[in-house]
Amino acid sequence: MQLQAKVRIEGILRFGTPFHVGSGRPGESLSEMGVLLDPFGRPILPGSTLKGKFRASAEKLAHVMELTACLLDRSLSAVNCIGDEFYRKEKTDEYRALTDSSKKLDWINQNTCHICQLFGSPLQAGRIFFSDGKLIEETWAGTVQTRDGVVIDRDSERARDRLKYDFDVVPTGTEFEIWIEMINPTQQGLALCGAVIHEWQEGTMIGGFTSRGLGRAKLNSIKIEQVNYLDPSKRIAILMGKGWENVGLSLLDNAMNSLIQPLATATNLINRGGNHA
Ligand SMILES: [Zn+2]
Numbered sequence: 001m002q003l004q005a006k007v008r009i010e011g012i013l014r015f016g017t018p019f020h021v022g023s024g025r026p027g028e029s030l031s032e033m034g035v036l037l038d039p040f041g042r043p044i045l046p047g048s049t050l051k052g053k054f055r056a057s058a059e060k061l062a063h064v065m066e067l068t069a070c071l072l073d074r075s076l077s078a079v080n081c082i083g084d085e086f087y088r089k090e091k092t093d094e095y096r097a098l099t100d101s102s103k104k105l106d107w108i109n110q111n112t113c114h115i116c117q118l119f120g121s122p123l124q125a126g127r128i129f130f131s132d133g134k135l136i137e138e139t140w141a142g143t144v145q146t147r148d149g150v151v152i153d154r155d156s157e158r159a160r161d162r163l164k165y166d167f168d169v170v171p172t173g174t175e176f177e178i179w180i181e182m183i184n185p186t187q188q189g190l191a192l193c194g195a196v197i198h199e200w201q202e203g204t205m206i207g208g209f210t211s212r213g214l215g216r217a218k219l220n221s222i223k224i225e226q227v228n229y230l231d232p233s234k235r236i237a238i239l240m241g242k243g244w245e246n247v248g249l250s251l252l253d254n255a256m257n258s259l260i261q262p263l264a265t266a267t268n269l270i271n272r273g274g275n276h277a
Helices: 047-065 085-096 101-110 114-119 187-202 232-239 250-276
Strands: 005-015 128-130 145-152 159-169 175-183 216-228
Touching: 005 187, 047 114, 047 128, 047 175, 047 187, 047 250, 085 101, 114 187, 175 187, 187 216, 187 250, 216 232, 216 250
Parallel strands: none
Antiparallel strands: 005 175, 005 216, 128 175, 145 159
């Protein structure tokens, strides 16, 4: 795939409550759950965790812009998409019969929901990439805290003694710089990003135990830059890594508007028609 444009989103994610992003090491038991730490004992916020949460947020907001989200499960979403395992199997022969690579690409685009087009699916690489969060050292308390938990027996609603467990949390106020990069963004992709970025500005929940109020985070200090590889006047600057221009949130807001405006107009026409009747 030829590189035509890149968009980079940077921001600072601040946790307003403690958070738990588990280390999930093999053999780790329910009775002692650690958080992901680097070799120096500092908390890590993996890009995969950020991507998973960002995708889930986008899935929930897609319908507002009349974009499709298969939820990787056609039985839940009723959206045909190769992200769904059974639909993919059903369509495999059709896909394999295509020989021309541009036809294959067209086929994938026609058989993929907007979420899979942006974040990827088993047949198609995503266009959006998440770096691991970079800890802002001054905000880090220097140590994790341990919390007690008890497993509640759902039938009796009584805590079962033998199922007491401890889990670690990273203290309130910890901040990370985050980076998101989009390759050859589409209007739909930019619009989905815009919706999620605005949601995260208001607040999101990241990691485990969010039902206990952990993992509340807000995204601030957002910076958005773009580089257009097809701009002939800037080619040399771009190849030297100096072609980035600051475009701000309006890049994402305009993309949201371009999708929502036609929908609003259509609704107005329907309403006006109704008034005349
Ligand atoms: Zn999909």
